[in-house]
Amino acid sequence: MERIAKNGLRYNNIHSTALCSPTRAALITGRNHHSAGFGVISEQATGFPGYNSIIAKDKATIGRILLDNGYATSWFGKDHNTPAFAASQVGPFDQWPTGMGFEYFYGFVGGDANQWEPNLFRNTTQIYPFEGKPEWNLVTGMADDAIDYLNRINQTMPSKPFFVKYAPGATHAPHHPTKEWVDKIHNMHLFDQGWNKVREQIFENQKRLGVIPKDTKMEPWPTKVLPDWDSLTPEAKKLYIKQVEVFAAYATYSDHEIGRVVQAIEDMGKLDNTLIIYINGDNGTSAEGGPFGTPNEVAFFNGVAVPVADQMKWYDVWGTEQTYNHMSAGWSWAFDTPFTWFKQNASKLGGIRQNMAVSWPGHIKDKGGLREQFMHVIDVVPTILEVTGIPAPKSVDGIKQAPIEGTSFAYTFDAKNAKVASRHKTQYFEMFGQWALYHEGWLLSTQVNRAPWEVTGPANPDPLNNQVLELYDLNKDFSQSQNIAKQNPDKVKQMKQMFIAEAKKYQVFPMDASVAARIVAPRPNITAGRSEFVYTHPMVGLPQGDSPFLLDSSYTITADIEVPKGGAEGMILTSGGRFAGYGFYLLKGKPVFLWNLVDLERIRWEGKDALTPGKHSLEFDFKYDGLGLGTLAFNNMSGLGRPGTGTLKVDGKVVATQSMSHTLPMILQWDESFDIGSDTLTGVNDADYKPPFALTAKLNKLTIKVDRPQLSPADIKKLEAAMRNNKASE
Numbered sequence: 001m002e003r004i005a006k007n008g009l010r011y012n013n014i015h016s017t018a019l020c021s022p023t024r025a026a027l028i029t030g031r032n033h034h035s036a037g038f039g040v041i042s043e044q045a046t047g048f049p050g051y052n053s054i055i056a057k058d059k060a061t062i063g064r065i066l067l068d069n070g071y072a073t074s075w076f077g078k079d080h081n082t083p084a085f086a087a088s089q090v091g092p093f094d095q096w097p098t099g100m101g102f103e104y105f106y107g108f109v110g111g112d113a114n115q116w117e118p119n120l121f122r123n124t125t126q127i128y129p130f131e132g133k134p135e136w137n138l139v140t141g142m143a144d145d146a147i148d149y150l151n152r153i154n155q156t157m158p159s160k161p162f163f164v165k166y167a168p169g170a171t172h173a174p175h176h177p178t179k180e181w182v183d184k185i186h187n188m189h190l191f192d193q194g195w196n197k198v199r200e201q202i203f204e205n206q207k208r209l210g211v212i213p214k215d216t217k218m219e220p221w222p223t224k225v226l227p228d229w230d231s232l233t234p235e236a237k238k239l240y241i242k243q244v245e246v247f248a249a250y251a252t253y254s255d256h257e258i259g260r261v262v263q264a265i266e267d268m269g270k271l272d273n274t275l276i277i278y279i280n281g282d283n284g285t286s287a288e289g290g291p292f293g294t295p296n297e298v299a300f301f302n303g304v305a306v307p308v309a310d311q312m313k314w315y316d317v318w319g320t321e322q323t324y325n326h327m328s329a330g331w332s333w334a335f336d337t338p339f340t341w342f343k344q345n346a347s348k349l350g351g352i353r354q355n356m357a358v359s360w361p362g363h364i365k366d367k368g369g370l371r372e373q374f375m376h377v378i379d380v381v382p383t384i385l386e387v388t389g390i391p392a393p394k395s396v397d398g399i400k401q402a403p404i405e406g407t408s409f410a411y412t413f414d415a416k417n418a419k420v421a422s423r424h425k426t427q428y429f430e431m432f433g434q435w436a437l438y439h440e441g442w443l444l445s446t447q448v449n450r451a452p453w454e455v456t457g458p459a460n461p462d463p464l465n466n467q468v469l470e471l472y473d474l475n476k477d478f479s480q481s482q483n484i485a486k487q488n489p490d491k492v493k494q495m496k497q498m499f500i501a502e503a504k505k506y507q508v509f510p511m512d513a514s515v516a517a518r519i520v521a522p523r524p525n526i527t528a529g530r531s532e533f534v535y536t537h538p539m540v541g542l543p544q545g546d547s548p549f550l551l552d553s554s555y556t557i558t559a560d561i562e563v564p565k566g567g568a569e570g571m572i573l574t575s576g577g578r579f580a581g582y583g584f585y586l587l588k589g590k591p592v593f594l595w596n597l598v599d600l601e602r603i604r605w606e607g608k609d610a611l612t613p614g615k616h617s618l619e620f621d622f623k624y625d626g627l628g629l630g631t632l633a634f635n636n637m638s639g640l641g642r643p644g645t646g647t648l649k650v651d652g653k654v655v656a657t658q659s660m661s662h663t664l665p666m667i668l669q670w671d672e673s674f675d676i677g678s679d680t681l682t683g684v685n686d687a688d689y690k691p692p693f694a695l696t697a698k699l700n701k702l703t704i705k706v707d708r709p710q711l712s713p714a715d716i717k718k719l720e721a722a723m724r725n726n727k728a729s730e
């Protein structure tokens with residue numbers, strides 16, 4: 001990044017939406033995230049136009065526009081703009097990168113990926129280049145593939161212009177750098193003094209570099225949200241330093257590999273006429289590890305915080321394939337210096353302000369210059385169109401195109417415009433019911449009422465009005481630290497009206513403050529309306545969002561198999577993997593059903609005897625003891641994650657019965673698939689087997705029956721009463 005900045009311009013006032021796929025949708029379409037159907041991530045999509053995870057056909061992406069104008073277009077790394085219900089091999093593929101105008105795709109479809117064993121696709125086909133290569137890492141794999149691709153284009157047709165969208169998994173969790181980079185960072189001892197001191201140091205560095213005004217103020221450490229470093233136990237300090245060193249190693253490693261791709265362009269002799277826009281950040285720094293961090297992000301999304309002492313079990317393997325790790329939010333706060341709050345907090349600069357460097361050596365002459373004009377990621381598309389001289393298309397595939405909503409920042413490339421006023425005058429922000437409005441230097445913000453790790457509580461029922469409003473003058477107050485709402489009541493009123501007008505214009509309404517509840521909200525799904533699933537053929541790679549959902553429900557899984565002479569072993573059915581999931585398999589001939597509860601606890605049913613050769617019917621029956629997903633409609637999570645009893649049967653005879661005191665409420669490991677007849681990527685129990693663990697018995701038929709709980713009229717009455725009480729207490 002430093003190379004791009006030194007060779008071009010630095011920007012300190014560009015903004016994102018506060019969350020990943022919403023920002024990406026805005027980045028590739030030049031429209032606001034709600035306009036592009038991505039008010040939230042696709043796994044939280046609901047039926048409203050601003051939130052349905054569908055990028056409508058009247059908003060063609062920059063990939064499509066450039067493709068239609070002769071460019072070779074490609075996308076490397078994270079996608080997360082494919083609706084969860086279109087992520088399986090039945091498609092449709094029109095909202096995969098290749099369907100959105102990016103002719104070549106090498107990356108992962110979902111929200112994040114294990115970098116050691118990713119759910120990786122080339123175009124729309126899953127590939128496994130890491131098999132048998134324990135040293136392989138996607139950060140390097142992706143750079144190698146991009147370098148190979150760019151050289152292929154260049155050697156085949158040197159005059160072909162190219163467009164690359166490069167979105168590494170870094171620094172989203174899991175933080176998976178190579179050991180080389182972890183050692184390098186560790187030896188620098190950057191973080192030994194703790195997050196309070198690191199924050200002060202970053203603040204001083206920012207002033208020294210001139211990227212923030214000299215008179216910028218910094219709010220005191222938020223002791224109500226996060227503890228002071230000095231108050232921590234030695235064990236916690238030790239753990240948190242490890243967490244942050246791995247994070248920093250991941251950031252640096254990724255930056256280094258991006259540098260190799262840039263070098264490849266220089267080696268082709270094309271750097272002078274290549275515009276590189278490098279936006280660095282995970283929106284704000286992510287606090288989704290919670291105050292303690294976590295060895296397993298899947299635990300976080302199931303509402304499970306792992307105490308420090310338990311996390312120490314993973315200390316030596318932090319960042320390796322044994323963890324799906326995230327760091328303590330204390331570091332995230334420090335890394336958002338000089339701002340407050342985090343990714344997800346759309347009303348705070350700590351959630352939405354990015355840094356950016358832009359180089360175009362043959363054209364931008366003010367090398368190393370700083371630009372301070374207000375901008376947003378929706379400005380990137382119109383900027384690319386302006387510099388390439390390509391007009392925004394009036395129609396694509398016969399469909400009239402909606403106007404682009406961003407404003408080109410190409411004017412800032414010219415040194416004489418270094419200090420002119422921003423051309424982007426007004427911008428709304430909204431995420432999970434937290435919102436803000438920017439207008440010509442003023443920022444109206446809702447007071448933060450939820451830390452990003454508080455995801456399972458009841459949602460604010462009226463996020464437009466049930467808010468404390470704050471007002472800031474960013475022209476004088478770079479870090480959004482002086483709330484002047486009291487002194488300017490008329491301005492507050494006027495800007496709230498302006499927010500409502502913008503929100504109406506860009507399909508922000510109905511605003512919804514729920515977070516976790518939306519993960520399990522009903523949405524289009526290829527399994528919708530089905531309670532019975534039959535499989536007669538081995539099959540791997542079905543994503544979580546497109547497979548039978550067994551959480552918060554009763555279900556019965558029956559496998560009719562034929563054991564050959566000498567016995568059998570292997571995977572019958574699995575979903576998820578090392579960090580959460582279930583497996584139904586034969587181990588040394590014995591039937592096993594296993595629930596992996598976020599790698600903290602494994603519940604296991606096992607038959608005593610190995611199956612004899614011949615035909616057998618295996619059954620795992622689970623009776624769920626709770627009201628199920630239906631309680632969500634009442635802003636109530638009480639139906640989820642409840643206990644239940646599982647029974648394992650062989651040929652109709654019970655061989656094991658066991659109760660679970662709690663179950664996973666939300667989600668299995670999302671980057672792992674539903675696999676029949678073998679296991680891809682990681683396994684659910686390393687102590688038992690290594691994937692692919694192919695089934696050596698013949699699978700004649702696998703049947704899954706799901707018996708979802710239904711609310712009785714009495715249940716509904718109770719839930720309605722609870723909801724009324726909740727509202728009354730607010």
Ligand SMILES: [Ca+2]
Pocket residue numbers: 574575576577578672673679680681682683684
């Ligand atoms: Ca797996």
